Amino acid sequence: MPFINERLEANRESIAKNRAASGPVRASRFRFEPEAVMARLRENIVGQDDALVALESMLVRVKADIGEESRPLAVHLFLGPTGVGKTETVRLIAEAIHGNRDGLCRIDMNTLAQEHYAAALTGAPPGYVGSKEGHSLFDLDKVQGSFSKPGIVLFDEIEKASKEVTRTLLNVLDTGRLVFPSGNREIDFRNTLIFMTSNAGALDAEAHQHRFRKGWRRWLGLSPGSGDAIRDTALRRHFDPEFLNRIDQILTFNSLTDNWLEALLDIELAGLNKRLSRKHAQLTLSPALRSELCRGYDARYGAREMLRAFRQRLEPAVARALLAYPECSRFSAELKDGGVVVGQYVE
Ligand SMILES: Nc1ncnc2c1ncn2[C@@H]1O[C@H](COP(=O)(O)OP(=O)(O)OP(=O)(O)O)[C@@H](O)[C@H]1O
Ligand SMILES: [Mg+2]
The missing domain is CATH 3.40.50.300 (P-loop containing nucleotide triphosphate hydrolases)
Known part of the structure; x- marks a missing residue:
């Protein structure tokens, strides 16, 4: 049945053409992925x-x-x-x-x-x-x-x-x-x-966790109970x-425990290195300095405290080294006598 086949083929072509003319079938107006x-x-x-x-x-x-x-x-x-x-x-x-x-x-x-x-x-x-x-x-x-x-x-x-x-x-x-x-x-x-x-509600949830850690429920192996219930009560109050x-x-959003400090430090360091790359420089931290920067973290104040240490203790030393060694492109930061020292990186 050549005639029918031809018709079918022609139909298919015209459908394809119409589709192409009207663009993709379902495109979002939003240009973000x-x-x-x-x-x-x-x-x-x-x-x-x-x-x-x-x-x-x-x-x-x-x-x-x-x-x-x-x-x-x-x-x-x-x-x-x-x-x-x-x-x-x-x-x-x-x-x-x-x-x-x-x-x-x-x-x-x-x-x-x-x-x-x-x-x-x-x-x-x-x-x-x-x-x-x-x-x-x-x-x-x-x-x-x-x-x-x-x-x-x-x-x-x-x-x-x-x-x-x-x-x-x-x-x-x-x-x-x-x-x-x-x-x-x-x-x-x-x-x-x-x-x-x-x-x-953040304070209420924290206080609840604290009471649980100290209280008899923990010794009996009971769970701290739903944080959601506490949150909802606090929400309804406000x-x-x-x-x-x-x-x-x-x-x-959860409070950040000590386990996340290294990751936070890496994010901050990556940010600093991105800025340093505009000056053709890169920085690495010694393990001792890393733990020093993470020390004294208090979950009650969140990440800001650690970021402050990063900015106030590390960045000035980096700035000094950048100016002192204009030719150098790789720096390392170390802990010496309780202070931060930045020098040229040696393999
Ligand atoms: N979970 C996280 N992951 C990565 N970085 C974080 C995280 N939490 C905080 N930071 C860092 O700490 C800084 C302070 O965090 P942010 O401003 O988001 O606090 P917040 O939750 O809005 O607190 P507040 O209620 O005091 O406003 C941020 O600039 C960010 O660099
Ligand atoms: Mg905020």
């Missing part, structure tokens, strides 16, 4: 695997662009003690998506703690100074992003926000819009990834249910 963002996070954030897995699903969902149109693209709350990577995670996402660690709009809720500062979010109400300009803390470009890239907003220390500010925020989470009191301006959050961070209801995912 969830895998690339995740690779960046996994390289630079340690000890928070569960949170990262949850973020990966969020990125995939955003890329597929199937969310409700009248809401922000995603709303996440990061809980956890100080210095464990909450803010750093958002900065890394911004870097991976926008090529810039500062490609996000950060609002420090601590500075908005007083009621009347709610106006700083939305511009002053009509009749107040500044109401004409509609001045607000939001950086519009960073909030709204672009057609191919989501905007990113970070509300830091959300538990410090006043009721008034929380109410404003509730509206944003609900409708994806923030209408200025003057009524003639609005900020659109429908193309935005919203992240919020809070220490709420936030209204209607606020919590509008959050897509609440992620807990």
Whole structure:
């Protein structure tokens, strides 16, 4: 049946042509790759695997662009003690998506703690100074992003926000819009990834762990009980249910135990070496210096303490060596008499 075969062939060709003309069947408007963002996070954030897995699903969902149109693209709350990577995670996402660690709009809720500062979010109400300009803390470009890239907003220390500010925020989470009191301006959050961070509950969870370690339950071989239950109680103390209801995912960041110190040190060293490579130099650390830099780490203060030691003790010595040996490209840092000494690397 040559005739039918010809028809079938012609049909197939025309379908293929139509497909080619209309482009790939399902292309996302977003030009970021969830895998690339995740690779960046996994390289630079340690000890928070569960949170990262949850973020990966969020990125995939955003890329597929199937969310409700009248809401922000995603709303996440990061809980956890100080210095464990909450803010750093958002900065890394911004870097991976926008090529810039500062490609996000950060609002420090601590500075908005007083009621009347709610106006700083939305511009002053009509009749107040500044109401004409509609001045607000939001950086519009960073909030709204672009057609191919989501905007990113970070509300830091959300538990410090006043009721008034929380109410404003509730509206944003609900409708994806923030209408200025003057009524003639609005900020659109429908193309935005919203992240919020809070220490709420971190202290309670820590205290619970501590009590357990000292208490009789441990001696009887009982488990410490669900940290989630404690977290939820603390959350309910700080936030209204209607606020919590509008959050897509609440992620807990763990406190960083000593096991992660070496990895943190390596991340910091890799960062320094990247900067040094612009000066055609590389640095290695002696094992004794490595353990010295990790010493005195206190989990209660998170990674910051160690990073401070790195910056205050190591970097000045490196700077001096760079200037003293302009020809040298490989340096090593050692511990000598309790101090850091940087010299030319010898095999
Ligand atoms: N889990 C981690 N992995 C890698 N680096 C980390 C991690 N936690 C913290 N750091 C490092 O410590 C610094 C402080 O962390 P970050 O700003 O994320 O703290 P935070 O959790 O937001 O704390 P806070 O609640 O005090 O704001 C970061 O710049 C980062 O370099
Ligand atoms: Mg932070």
